[in-house]
Amino acid sequence: MLKFILKKLAMMIPMLVVISLVVFLGLRSTGIDPLTFMVPPEVQSQSPEIVEQLREDLGLNDPLLVQYFRWLGNLLKGDLGLTNKGEDIAGIIADRLPYTLELSLYAMLFSSIIGIGIGIISAIRQNGIVDYIGRVLAVLGQAVPQFLVGILMIWIFSIKMGIFPAANRVSPDATNAFVDAFMHLFLPVTTLTIGMVAVLMRYARNTMLDVLNSDYIKTARSKGIPEWKVYLKHGFRNAMKPVLVILMFRIPALIGGSVVIESVFSYPGIGTSMTNAITNMDYNLVLVITLIIAAVMLVASFMVDVLNALLDPRVRLGE
Amino acid sequence: MSNTNSMSIKEQNKSAASSLMKKNIRKFLRNKLAVFGLVVIVVITVACIVAAATGIDYGTPNPTIMKTPPNGEHMFGTDTIGRDMLARVLFGGCYSIFIGVFCAVMSSVLGAVLGAVSGYFGGKVDMCIVRVSELFQAFPQLVLVMMLVAILGTRSMGNMLFVFVITGWMTTFRMVRNEFMSLKGETYVKVCEAFGMSKSNVMFKQILPNVMTPIIVSTTTNVAYFILQEASLSFIGLGVADSTPTWGNILNAAKSIQVVQNQWWIWVFPGAAISLFVLAINFFGDGLRDVLDAKQQ
């Protein structure tokens, strides 16, 4: 098992390198000249030699691979580089990443608890009240576009009722950082959770149903094992595998969702930075943010593999 | 999951296919929600296609009647520049439904084929495809969309479809692959192989039907997912060009809090169209799953 984990872990590093290389080359192949953003237009036309000098200094004339390894080298030294406007990327990440992590982790946590919980209960008591309410809730939460939910939340809770702030993450006159965080996070986290819960609930219910209808559960029941033990030990354990896979695969959706939700709630997270960086063709910044997200997703994928191996020995043997 | 069970269904399928079909239809019709879903899907789709075919005017602005509430002439009212909302919602439906269905089906097909190949053959083939899938998985969809927009220079419908399919197959892939890896060691597969059945036959006729249920469930959710995804991308300004009236682009008017508060018909109708359609798809998908789920029979 340890060997399996180590092997998977070792695979992640070349993967990250390949991803960064692909993104690097992909962004470079767009033909966008970063100097367009760095040098004022009149300088570009009046003194092309300055531009050429700058290009040389920045190493933009070197072969792409050389540029890539230089960038990678700097990255390993902890230098994330500068944006087109000359801002320190490390600073931007340090300012905004915690906000996004905060937002998405809470949404992930609550949606897993609520989604898996309700999903399993509705599978056990199929066609019961919880099942129906859960299914309707799940489908409704999934049917209404997330940004619309967010906008309606702002309308109802910020404007009509005046309870929660409509934008930002920190109030300038917050007396209590904890209350302030709660107030600012409540609406975006709730909005994200509503969207996430739906999918998890569906999957948890469906897979639990699959498991409960399987022969080994029937066998377990026939052996006279208590009902709760059947559910917990046999049902839950086996149903968790696909649910966990889905949970992990919701991470990109979660990140995508937070990009949209951050825009709805004017939330100063990394999603907003990325949207801006992309529309501004700021590829140094896009590169770093993409890499961070890629790393998060690789870790998630790694966890799926490990969990799979833990829950289903056949996978490990198959490796 | 046991082989005897699946084998018996196989035989049953061959001997009594027509009676099973009837049984399935009856079973489906008993599921009220699923029937409701199917009806809604059909009604909305037909309405949209008919509207588009008759060439209703969805595009002529007329500021003198802008923001008119629903009335006899404009049943859904008019939008912020005086275009008929009903015509826009119907026309938008054609685009949005097409995006959803096309991308869901294509990405599932791609995912299932790659998953089957990867799971069945294993080894180097598997490793390569898994790496590629991880590579794709590691890119947020947003970045891919933007990279393509930057490279191709336009926010066209074609780019959108391409990006959705290329970024949407991994979930199905993982599901199918995992299932194949679990099942390929089963005795019945070995038996089939021993009988000299061709590899593609074993893969697609023997093993794949076992994963059809989750594939169908995920395809239905994906139709909904892509419709919603299109709306979200439009919301952050990266979707299909504004002049194409997809549901997402129409719903963009809800960005203005003033519209949300005072012109409910401008966002309620497109919002309801998206939600109702997605809802119907999900109900229908659930119903289909109940019918197709061999294990429940």
Next chain:
Amino acid sequence: MKKSVSRVMAAVMSAAVLAGALTGCGSKTSETQAAATQAAVETQKAAADTTTAAAAAAPAESTGDKTLKLVLSTNDGSTKDDRVPTPWLNHNMATNLMWRSLLLADSSLTKTSPDLAESVEISEDGLTYTITMKDGLKWSDGEALTADDVLWSIDAVMAATNKNSIYSAAFGKITEKSADGNVITMKLDSPYASMMDILAQFSILPKHSLESADAATIDAADFWKNPVTSSYYMMDELNVGNYFTLKLNPNYEGTAPKIEKVTVSFVTDFLTAAQSGGADFLYGNASDLVEGMESLGSYQSIPVDVLFYKYFLFNMKGVDGKENEAMQNIEVRKALIQAIDRATLAALYPSAMVLNSGVPNANEAYNGFEYTYDADAAKAAIAASGYDMTRPLRICYYNNDQTSIDLINMVVYYLEQLGLKVEATLSNDGTTDLFTTREYDMGFKGKSSFSMEEWYSEYMSTDALFGNVFGGDTAFDEAIAELSASTTQEAKNEALKKLQALEQEKVYKVPVFTVGNYVFVSNNVSVPSGVEFCNPLYTCDIDYANWEIK
């Protein structure tokens, strides 16, 4: 450490509320369910306690202790949510409370009184300015504010990329300048009638903290995260992505304002901010905002006399000589404009006035020319021009309020009626996209103009921004110089007529209309009587020291 603890607690609380809400609908169907409900009930109690605490804290937060709440929109294409915006591009209330100019304008922006300068004398030929600075001025960090800062600021604004073109138009005239103690002497190559007005709009920035920054991108310097100021307030705290706060500047030599603290939040939508009670002062012209604000009832809505142009510009040619071939044919440009019904577009704004040049139709200098709307003639003209109809026409705009989007949608519709394929792109960095990357044919822009001269100064071949889309065409330079030198109304009108004829001949910029602008002041704030507001993107005397929070 504390922060993370509070975050975890916030997580637990919101979990409790959510769990409570969702499990509330379930019944006691299983042990796990029951246990979950039990736990939820318990935590819900705790959550309820804190929610009431939060609710109690909220009103205290909103009234604050005499805090003026301002908002900055990050949607204007230049303001970023991690720094104070430069006052050299657009002014706003916040920067007006942080930096001063040599002179102070009144609400008409044309009458000035001393501010940093004690006096300004102009020689009879209008070519020599002698500016005497006040004694003992200090920056908020205690350094002396001297004539040196003024000279440096003038050089720096000329080198900056993101700046208002009024500065380059005026300061481009300066041939030599020197300082002797408190006295600055500037010599001009030709008279510049509105020099005093421009000086009243020109914020002096501290040389000692900005000297080392890159001249062209000075607006991106780290300075703006913790700037040194010269007016009522100084920086207290910047919270990236959220807000910055201002506190009284102890080195300000005048009367301290009654309001001791100012908070400035970065928002994306003024209306939402106002409706959720987060803004005491804002402004705008889009019908959504104006209608929404007027329906709120808790704001005073004040129309301000502003020359706010909405206009199209054609991407012609870079200073690098790179031409945008498709737009070179003037018949194409004329046909495009002829296809757009500007009078109908005007219905989108609360009080828009269609105009045909930089000179409003009601002005005596207006030459009577009109861009007419005629879809059929436009269709014939575009066909005759030989324009490649398969080539998509690219429109670039950057205002993302609903009214602007609606307007562009209508323009797209009109142009599609010509048989063109049209792609409209909403840019989120208008300055870069319009003037640097230039991937468009027709741009749509707004300009809150200081005067008609400012509209025409955009045609100057040397203009840092527009020079790059109009190819540094020198055709206008002479007439612009005439206008800026003219001291009598007749001479001014003469120059304006000449400029109108030129701009209608060239068709580089086509105005759509001017829009009415409004300033909104919350009823929480009491503004001394007699205060008149000026164009909110400029600065003038609003007797701020006597503003109070009720």
